[in-house]
Amino acid sequence: MDTLDNAFLANVIDLLLDAVCVVDAEGRFVFVSAAGERIFGYTPQEMIGRPMIELVHPDDRARTLGAVDEIVAKEHKPIFENRYVRKDGRVVHIMWSARWSPEDRVRVAVARDITERKRAESIQAALYAISEAAHAAEDLLALFEQIHRIIGQLLPAKNFFVALYDAAGDWLSFPYFVDEHDPAPAPTTLDAETLSAQVIRSGRELLVSRESSQPAPGAVHPDVGHAAVDWLGVPLGGPQGVFGALVVKSHSLDTRYGPADVELLKFVSAQVASAIERKQAELRLQHVARHDALTDLPNRSLVRDRVATALARARRDHADLALLYLDLDTFKPVNDRFGHAVGDGLLQQVAQRLKRCVRESDTVGRMAGDEFVVLLSHVHAPQDAPAVAEKIRLALCQPFEVAGQRLTVSPSIGVVCYPAHGETGDQLIHRADEAMYAAKRAGGNQVWLAEGGRAPA
Numbered sequence: 001m002d003t004l005d006n007a008f009l010a011n012v013i014d015l016l017l018d019a020v021c022v023v024d025a026e027g028r029f030v031f032v033s034a035a036g037e038r039i040f041g042y043t044p045q046e047m048i049g050r051p052m053i054e055l056v057h058p059d060d061r062a063r064t065l066g067a068v069d070e071i072v073a074k075e076h077k078p079i080f081e082n083r084y085v086r087k088d089g090r091v092v093h094i095m096w097s098a099r100w101s102p103e104d105r106v107r108v109a110v111a112r113d114i115t116e117r118k119r120a121e122s123i124q125a126a127l128y129a130i131s132e133a134a135h136a137a138e139d140l141l142a143l144f145e146q147i148h149r150i151i152g153q154l155l156p157a158k159n160f161f162v163a164l165y166d167a168a169g170d171w172l173s174f175p176y177f178v179d180e181h182d183p184a185p186a187p188t189t190l191d192a193e194t195l196s197a198q199v200i201r202s203g204r205e206l207l208v209s210r211e212s213s214q215p216a217p218g219a220v221h222p223d224v225g226h227a228a229v230d231w232l233g234v235p236l237g238g239p240q241g242v243f244g245a246l247v248v249k250s251h252s253l254d255t256r257y258g259p260a261d262v263e264l265l266k267f268v269s270a271q272v273a274s275a276i277e278r279k280q281a282e283l284r285l286q287h288v289a290r291h292d293a294l295t296d297l298p299n300r301s302l303v304r305d306r307v308a309t310a311l312a313r314a315r316r317d318h319a320d321l322a323l324l325y326l327d328l329d330t331f332k333p334v335n336d337r338f339g340h341a342v343g344d345g346l347l348q349q350v351a352q353r354l355k356r357c358v359r360e361s362d363t364v365g366r367m368a369g370d371e372f373v374v375l376l377s378h379v380h381a382p383q384d385a386p387a388v389a390e391k392i393r394l395a396l397c398q399p400f401e402v403a404g405q406r407l408t409v410s411p412s413i414g415v416v417c418y419p420a421h422g423e424t425g426d427q428l429i430h431r432a433d434e435a436m437y438a439a440k441r442a443g444g445n446q447v448w449l450a451e452g453g454r455a456p457a
Contacts, residue, residue: 017035017038017112017113018035018110018111018112019032019033019035019036019038019039019040019110019111020032020033020035020036020108020109020110020111021033021036021052021108021109021110021111022106022107022108022109023052023106023107023109024105024106025105025106026051027051027052027053027068028049028050028051028052029047029048029049029050029052030048030049030106031044031048032044032047032048036111038113039084039086039092039094039111039113040055040084040086040087040092041086041087041088041090042055042086042087046087053065055084055085056082056083056084056085057082057083057084057085057091059083060082060083063082064082067080067082067098068107071098071099071100071107072100072107074100075099075100075102076098076099076100077096077097077098077099078097079095079096079097080095080096080097080098081093081094081095081096081114082094082096089254091115092113092115093113093114093115093117093118094111094112094113094114095111095112095114096109096110096111096112097109097110098110119264122153122154123154123264123267123268126150126151126153126154126268126271127268127271129146129150130146130147130150130268130271130272130275131271131274131275133146133147133150133275134274134275134276134278134279137279139279139283140175140176140276140279140280140283141175141176143275143276143279144162144175144176145176147162147272147275148160148176148178151246151248151265151268154264154268155248155257155261155264155265156248156250156255156257157248158178158180158250158255159178159179159180159228159248159249159250159251160176160178160247160248160249161174161176161177161178161179161184161247161249162174162175162176162177162236162244162245162246162247162276163196163199163200163223163244163245163247164236164243164244164276165190165200165242165243165244167241167243170189170190171187171189172187172188172189172190172192172196172197172200173187174187174196174223179224179225179249180251181225181226181251182224182225182226183224183225184224185223185224193220193221194220194221194222194223195208195220195221195222195223195231195233195247196223196233196245196247198220199233199234199235199245199247200235200242200243200244200245202235203235203237203241203242204235205232205233205234205235205262205265205266206231206232206233206234207230207231207232207257207262208227208228208230208231208232209229209230209231209256210227210228210229210230228249228250228251229250229251229252229253229255229256230249230250230255230256230257231247231249232247232248232249232257232261232262232265233245233246233247233248234246234247234262234265234266234269235269236269236272236273236276237273238273238274238277243273243277244273244276246265246268246269246272248261248265290302292365292366294344294347294348294366295347295348295350295351295366296351297351297355297364297365297366297372298363298364298365298366299365299366300365300366300367300368302365303363303365303367303373303375303429304425304426304429306363306365306375307323307375307425307428307429308425310363310375310377311418311424311425311428313377314378314418314419319378319379320378320379320380320382320417320418320419321375321376321377321378321379321417321418322375322376322379322384322385322388322415322416322417322418323373323374323375323376323415323416323417323418323428323429323432324373324374324375324376324385324388324389324392324413324414324415324432325367325371325372325373325413325414325416325429325432325433325435325436326371326372326373326374326389326392326411326412326413326414326436327370327371327372327411327412327436327440328350328370328396328409328410328411329409329410329411329412329440329444329445330408330409330410331343331346331347331369331370331409334346334407334409338402338403338405338407341403342402342403342405342407345402345403346400346402346407346409347366347370349400349402350370350372350396350400350409351364351366351372353392353395353396354372354374354392354395354396356395357374357388357391357392357395358374358376358388361377361378362374362375362376362377363375363377371436373429373432374388374389374392376388379417382417385415385417386415386447386449389413389415389447390447392411392413393410393411393413393445393446393447396409396410396411397409397410397411397445410444410445411444411445412436412437412439412440412444412445412446412448413436413439413446413447413448414431414432414433414434414435414436414437414438414439414448414450415432415435415447415448415449415450416428416431416432416435416449416450417450421450421451431450432450434450435448435449435450436448
């Protein structure tokens, strides 16, 4: 009778979805039910005799050994979760119920695979985190960095990039690109025979492997560098259609992507696309609010903020900065004679020339009408600011071609420096404005230093 009961019990255990494991006092498996192969990927025979801790995920080993001590001390631990690494390398989440048998000196535990539940929880958390990132990130680069981190918690994403397509300019760029071997690709057009362009053109996900079973379609080649072991890209789309691609790559045979990863990235990509569009719209609104509509230069509000920021940095670094305030001497006659359209075109060209006269780190802003400000964020020597102002004066005195009209104007430029002419942004702007008007009263077309008169040519 006992033999029959034991055989029946063994068959019931084998039919359970949960795995029953018995581990001795030395931490080695002495029994694993048949369900263990479904969960761990190893046959019971492969597991028996092996130290339990070898199969535990490295990051969970210390916590698992702590739980073992609790089980031995209290004899029973109803719920404990950790991660194991399957024979095929995949990570599984296990929920355990374990008891210590002092008589037999073994731990008897039931293991339930909760990977799918954990996966669903992780996806839900990722979707929420992506949505939050769209609100919290200062710019697109910060958003992409956070998205990379979030997706990396769902699947291997050591190599990850975002490709964005600008339909108006037919321009495919790679604003975020992290790869252990290759630099970011150069921008290209959508008709390029590259994997990213193929995803965007087709609007379909693409999983490409070096293996012949999943080759790259046709003549399509990697965006840059050598082919990855696995390349997985999914489209980013919104109401106006596909506008980009989200891509993960693997250069190692130890990291492979499969159908489950494709579906996961497709699912997450919808939230990523929404986050990108929301951040782009927010940045566009911020840009419109803080830039001049005609010249696209920083407006008065943004100029004041830039001056305040530059002053704080100058105080911290004990550095100098300079502010140039300029006005076009003969702009009104041009506007009166040729009309506002020509006048607007002239102001746009003036803005471009001003930007070409200074460094990328400097600020050119439009204050109002034909008045502009140039903030030189770091001045190395006292003569640098007047030299830049003279460079600007000469550049603006060159004729302009606007709507078929050859136009000539000249500027009056006031120059102030920090800390010599003021401690605050308002003081510097006011003193530079006064110096500009002094240049005008002196006949115009010249550079005037605050309290110093006309600058030497």
